[in-house]
Amino acid sequence: MDAAADNFARASQSGILRRLADQGKLVDFADVTDQAPALGLERANVLLSHPSIPFISYPYEWSFSLHKAAALAHLDLHLELLGQGFTLSDATAYNVQFDGVRPVFIDHLSIRPYVEGEIWAGHRQFCMQFLNPLLMWSVLDLSPNHWFRGSLEGIAPEDLARLIPMRKRLNWTILTHVIAQAAMQTRSVNATKGSVAYRDAKLPRTSFEAMLRGLRSAIAKLKVPSHRTVWGDYATNTSYAAPEAQAKHAFVKEMVASVAPELLYDIGCNSGDYSKSALEAGASKVIGFDFDHGALEIAHRRASAEGLNLLPLWLDAANPSPAQGWGQAERMGLAGRGKADALLALAFVHHIAIGRNVPLDMVIDWLLQLAPRGVVEFPHKSDPMVQVLLSQRPDIFPDYDNASFAALLSQRARIVKSVDVLPTRTLYWFDRT
Amino acid sequence: MQTKTMISLAGFTAMLSLSAPAHAYLDPATGSILLQAAIGAVAGATLFFRTSLYKVKALFSRDKSADDN
Numbered sequence: 001m002d003a004a005a006d007n008f009a010r011a012s013q014s015g016i017l018r019r020l021a022d023q024g025k026l027v028d029f030a031d032v033t034d035q036a037p038a039l040g041l042e043r044a045n046v047l048l049s050h051p052s053i054p055f056i057s058y059p060y061e062w063s064f065s066l067h068k069a070a071a072l073a074h075l076d077l078h079l080e081l082l083g084q085g086f087t088l089s090d091a092t093a094y095n096v097q098f099d100g101v102r103p104v105f106i107d108h109l110s111i112r113p114y115v116e117g118e119i120w121a122g123h124r125q126f127c128m129q130f131l132n133p134l135l136m137w138s139v140l141d142l143s144p145n146h147w148f149r150g151s152l153e154g155i156a157p158e159d160l161a162r163l164i165p166m167r168k169r170l171n172w173t174i175l176t177h178v179i180a181q182a183a184m185q186t187r188s189v190n191a192t193k194g195s196v197a198y199r200d201a202k203l204p205r206t207s208f209e210a211m212l213r214g215l216r217s218a219i220a221k222l223k224v225p226s227h228r229t230v231w232g233d234y235a236t237n238t239s240y241a242a243p244e245a246q247a248k249h250a251f252v253k254e255m256v257a258s259v260a261p262e263l264l265y266d267i268g269c270n271s272g273d274y275s276k277s278a279l280e281a282g283a284s285k286v287i288g289f290d291f292d293h294g295a296l297e298i299a300h301r302r303a304s305a306e307g308l309n310l311l312p313l314w315l316d317a318a319n320p321s322p323a324q325g326w327g328q329a330e331r332m333g334l335a336g337r338g339k340a341d342a343l344l345a346l347a348f349v350h351h352i353a354i355g356r357n358v359p360l361d362m363v364i365d366w367l368l369q370l371a372p373r374g375v376v377e378f379p380h381k382s383d384p385m386v387q388v389l390l391s392q393r394p395d396i397f398p399d400y401d402n403a404s405f406a407a408l409l410s411q412r413a414r415i416v417k418s419v420d421v422l423p424t425r426t427l428y429w430f431d432r433t
Numbered sequence: 434m435q436t437k438t439m440i441s442l443a444g445f446t447a448m449l450s451l452s453a454p455a456h457a458y459l460d461p462a463t464g465s466i467l468l469q470a471a472i473g474a475v476a477g478a479t480l481f482f483r484t485s486l487y488k489v490k491a492l493f494s495r496d497k498s499a500d501d502n
Contacts, residue, residue: 181464
């Protein structure tokens with residue numbers, strides 16, 4: 001008896017998997033069971049093949065808008081499945097990946113026939129990996145990325161419950177899914193009864209759907225208080241068209257047109273200006289990285305509104321996601337996760353070299369191991385952007401200058417072209433192939 | 434809030450009578466199960482009450498306009 005094979009057969013025969021894949025909600029797949037023996041997998045009941053995803057992102061790298069979109073997509077999928085007599089076995093955020101900023105579900109085997117009355121086994125997982133991080137944003141105005149990265153299974157209701165201020169506890173969603181669940185969990189753990197209630201618990205389908213709909217409408221309304229000011233600032237800043245911007249865009253487009261990258265990393269993507277230029281010049285897909293959540297929200301909105309194949313992710317370049325989880329290999333570190341064909345590092349190196357005290361040669365090494373070609377901008381020490389970083393501390397960077405940077409870069413790669421977009425800013429197009 | 438609590442308790446007790454098959458690799462956790470038994474009853478009941486309340490409200494608004502006339 002193979003429950004998994006039976007479940008998959010029923011899901012497959014109903015056509016639901018194919019329908020979802022055709023709608024782009026589920027990663028495409030093909031049944032290649034006939035090839036199993038040739039691959040030494042004679043004992044396999046089913047063998048599926050699917051297209052490889054160029055870049056995997058993890059929930060602790062998501063911005064608020066990405067996480068919210070993932071949660072809503074998960075709930076919408078679950079409701080659609082229940083309508084067809086199917087359900088999801090779990091509710092892990094790692095089952096959601098992104099195509100641009102569009103969420104896509106990747107776990108075909110999580111979809112299985114629904115048994116009337118069964119409880120939602122994934123409820124706690126949904127709360128830990130979707131609801132609680134979003135509540136941390138909305139209720140506490142804190143980013144959950146640091147916490148989620150350390151606690152790979154998410155944020156426990158028992159922990160979040162301790163942080164919710166009294167006045168925020170009267171919200172129905174928080175009262176039930178956080179406070180009450182935490183209280184019941186703590187009490188049951190102390191009683192050491194284990195999951196005894198499981199076999200006796202029943203949740204009618206109508207109630208299950210009502211609960212999912214309740215969560216969906218609550219999550220749809222969530223906003224981050226401090227992000228309200230982000231849009232105003234953006235509007236003010238973009239009304240001033242920087243003179244060097246045109247030259248920068250032209251230089252970036254020239255590199256991209258020449259390299260035609262399938263995958264491009266925009267390190268320090270900010271609001272996605274240059275990611276967009278790269279896409280216009282022929283890059284197929286851009287992953288944007290930035291440390292500033294406000295910028296990520298703007299980049300996300302643009303990618304969404306303009307249909308850009310851009311995924312803006314949160315990154316602390318001086319402390320990127322490490323390889324972690326079981327055997328320190330369950331979740332991949334940033335290095336080696338994707339095969340970027342090119343990168344952009346504009347208005348970036350000074351943040352690391354000056355702001356985080358990383359020697360210039362190490363900064364260059366780090367960038368060059370991410371992609372074989374790209375454009376790096378070197379802001380000179382006299383540039384206002386660098387002066388801001390030096391305003392509150394002594395200048396301990398005698399070797400931070402354009403000549404040293406050019407020398408270090410040319411030792412590691414060929415400088416195809418360089419241009420001073422401003423007297424204090426030099427762009428370098430490098431190629432280490 | 435009182436009504437909801439009462440419904441929760443009633444629903445919860447009713448639900449303890451039937452069994453559900455064991456599934457999967459995921460341990461649902463007792464706190465989650467207890468909560469679902471409670472919320473599930475409420476969510477279903479709220480929907481029921483909302484539709485019933487609408488009918489009651491509709492009744493009253495008809496009577497009122499009859500009185501005014």
